[in-house]
Amino acid sequence: MAQVAKVKFLWRIVDLIIGGVFIYAGVIKALDPIRFASDIDNYKILPWAISVRLAFYLPWLEILCGLALIARRLYLGGLSILTALTSIFIVATIAAKIRGLDITCGCFGHASKNWSFTGHLALDLAILAALLAIWTHEHTCRNRLFRTARLEPVCRDIV
Amino acid sequence: MNMRTVRLFLAVTLSIFICPIARAELKWEQTTVELHPAVTDKEAVGHFKYQNTGNKPVRFQSVHTSCGCTAAQTQKDEVPPGEKGEITATFKIGDRTGTQVKTVTVDTDDPVNATTVLTLKAVIPQVLQINPGFVFWGQGEAPKPKTIVVRVGKDFSVKQLKVTSSSPDFETKVAQTGKGQFKVDVQPHDTSRDMAATLTIQPEGSSKTFYATARVTNVPAVQ
Amino acid sequence: MRQAPILVALAFLPGIGQAIYFRDKVSWQSPIPASEMVTVAQARAWGGKAIWVDARPDAEFEQDHVSGAVPLNEDRWNELLPRFLATWSPEKRVIVYCSSQSCNASREVARRLKDEAQLKNVFVLEGGWEGWLKSRK
Numbered sequence: 366m367a368q369v370a371k372v373k374f375l376w377r378i379v380d381l382i383i384g385g386v387f388i389y390a391g392v393i394k395a396l397d398p399i400r401f402a403s404d405i406d407n408y409k410i411l412p413w414a415i416s417v418r419l420a421f422y423l424p425w426l427e428i429l430c431g432l433a434l435i436a437r438r439l440y441l442g443g444l445s446i447l448t449a450l451t452s453i454f455i456v457a458t459i460a461a462k463i464r465g466l467d468i469t470c471g472c473f474g475h476a477s478k479n480w481s482f483t484g485h486l487a488l489d490l491a492i493l494a495a496l497l498a499i500w501t502h503e504h505t506c507r508n509r510l511f512r513t514a515r516l517e518p519v520c521r522d523i524v
Numbered sequence: 525m526n527m528r529t530v531r532l533f534l535a536v537t538l539s540i541f542i543c544p545i546a547r548a549e550l551k552w553e554q555t556t557v558e559l560h561p562a563v564t565d566k567e568a569v570g571h572f573k574y575q576n577t578g579n580k581p582v583r584f585q586s587v588h589t590s591c592g593c594t595a596a597q598t599q600k601d602e603v604p605p606g607e608k609g610e611i612t613a614t615f616k617i618g619d620r621t622g623t624q625v626k627t628v629t630v631d632t633d634d635p636v637n638a639t640t641v642l643t644l645k646a647v648i649p650q651v652l653q654i655n656p657g658f659v660f661w662g663q664g665e666a667p668k669p670k671t672i673v674v675r676v677g678k679d680f681s682v683k684q685l686k687v688t689s690s691s692p693d694f695e696t697k698v699a700q701t702g703k704g705q706f707k708v709d710v711q712p713h714d715t716s717r718d719m720a721a722t723l724t725i726q727p728e729g730s731s732k733t734f735y736a737t738a739r740v741t742n743v744p745a746v747q
Numbered sequence: 748m749r750q751a752p753i754l755v756a757l758a759f760l761p762g763i764g765q766a767i768y769f770r771d772k773v774s775w776q777s778p779i780p781a782s783e784m785v786t787v788a789q790a791r792a793w794g795g796k797a798i799w800v801d802a803r804p805d806a807e808f809e810q811d812h813v814s815g816a817v818p819l820n821e822d823r824w825n826e827l828l829p830r831f832l833a834t835w836s837p838e839k840r841v842i843v844y845c846s847s848q849s850c851n852a853s854r855e856v857a858r859r860l861k862d863e864a865q866l867k868n869v870f871v872l873e874g875g876w877e878g879w880l881k882s883r884k
Contacts, residue, residue, distance in 0.1 A: 395761075395765065398765060398769060398773075399769070399773055402773070414775065417773060417775060418766070421762045421763075421765050421766040421769070422758060422759065422762035425758040425760075425761040425762045425765075426754065426755065426758035426762075428758075429754050429757055429758050430754055433750075433754060439750040439753055439754055440750070441748060441750055441751075442748065442749075442750025442751035442752075442753060442754045443750070443751075443754055445748075445750075445751050446751055446754055446755065590851070591850070591851060591852060592803075592804045592807075592852075593804075593821070593822065616822065618820075618821050618822035618823065618824065619821055619822065619823060619824035619825045619826075620821045620824075654863070655863070656863065656864060656865040657828075657863040657864050657865075658832055658863070658864035658865060658866070660832075660837070662837065720829070720832065720833040722829045734825075735825050735828070735829065737828065737829045737832045737833075737864070739832055739833065739835075741835075741836045741837060742836055743836050743837065743838055
């Protein structure tokens with residue numbers, strides 16, 4: 366039983382870390398939405414009018430989803446939104462690099478502007494990997510529940 | 525072991541850690557200095573102290589600044605081992621605003637740290653923020669008043685604003701619109717010819733004067 | 748799964764609140780463009796439609812400058828700006844130059860003209876004064 370508890374505990378830790386990362390990233394961007402708006406604009410994918418509105422909205426979405434992960438309320442919703450956001454962001458970053466644009470912000474807004482492109486990308490991919498890992502774990506648990514009508518001890522807290 | 529021995533022991537062990545493990549021979553007390561000049565200051569001076577902690581003299585090969593507004597002075601060209609000194613960077617504030625960052629690049633013959641960049645950050649206090657600083661009408665445009673918003677910096681308190689125009693062709697009206705906020709309405713008498721005026725904005729109780737410009741241009745306004 | 752739309756909707760509340768707080772501090776329709784650079788060739792092609800602004804210190808302006816250029820530097824901004832604004836007109840293009848590519852004065856002067864005087868069509872000369880000298884030969 367101790368083994369099961371340990372595994373559950375580890376998944377909980379992953380939740381807390383990833384949730385915390387997104388809350389931190391969201392707060393940094395919420396503190397300076399004007400700077401964030403021009404950072405989004407630097408990707409030259411969206412018109413300014415949309416960039417500026419997104420700059421006021423996205424950080425709060427990140428914070429709420431991070432909280433969802435930590436509090437395990439609206440958990441799957443938060444997980445799916447964060448996975449979608451991270452994937453879109455990684456694609457946009459790679460696209461910008463290919464087009465030769467100078468992006469000075471990563472997930473963490475202007476605070477991370479001194480990091481290298483590869484450093485940023487590595488961190489974002491790691492976050493995406495963690496999100497997908499959590500997904501797989503949740504999916505496996507719910508699948509098993511559906512098929513066997515029996516809740517594995519490791520998954521016991523998803524209901 | 526009494527307290528004295530313990531303290532001595534601690535001091536010795538701590539000093540071993542604190543003592544520069546860096547091999548740099550010219551050690552700087554700080555390479556970034558932040559200055560907060562007063563409103564009436566014309567210059568901001570930063571002192572960058574150094575010490576030659578090596579056993580060979582260090583010679584300054586060149587010291588140059590990032591802009592003509594900053595002058596850097598070394599007290600001596602060569603620093604003998606063990607000697608301390610400082611590089612003084614004098615930044616002429618002029619009419620600059622906001623946070624100004626200027627750098628001083630120091631080249632030495634120190635083989636380990638040949639070049640050091642010293643950063644001078646001057647936070648210039650802003651008594652008033654005037655937005656926009658320039659209002660204009662195209663020729664033939666309806667001579668309706670245009671508004672300049674004046675905001676008082678948060679470290680300052682201004683109760684009244686005196687605005688005078690250098691030309692009677694433009695009229696000004698000042699009103700307080702809130703705590704620390706004023707609006708200045710500027711209106712030309714007519715827009716049939718090219719004319720300009722400098723608006724002098726004097727906050728009550730401050731010796732510093734601010735300006736805005738009003739103009740009627742010689743062409744119709746472009747949209 | 749209804750969870751995602753709930754989160755999406757909830758996030759609107761603080762977002763809109765913040766947008767209301769910032770409503771006067773942000774340009775909602777168009778961005779403030781980054782300093783636009785222009786090459787010497789392009790600037791010359793504008794001919795009389797351009798006003799040249801010299802952002803270098805007074806001493807350098809006295810020595811030599813683009814013919815017809817107006818001095819405007821941060822040391823004497825308050826004194827020189829009204830003089831410049833008296834010669835400016837909205838259909839002209841403003842070209843700011845200073846010592847060379849590494850000098851920041853032209854960018855700062857251009858920025859202040861755009862932010863404080865809210866002028867449009869302000870450009871920074873690529874290559875600066877040295878670039879201009881080379882083209883004069």
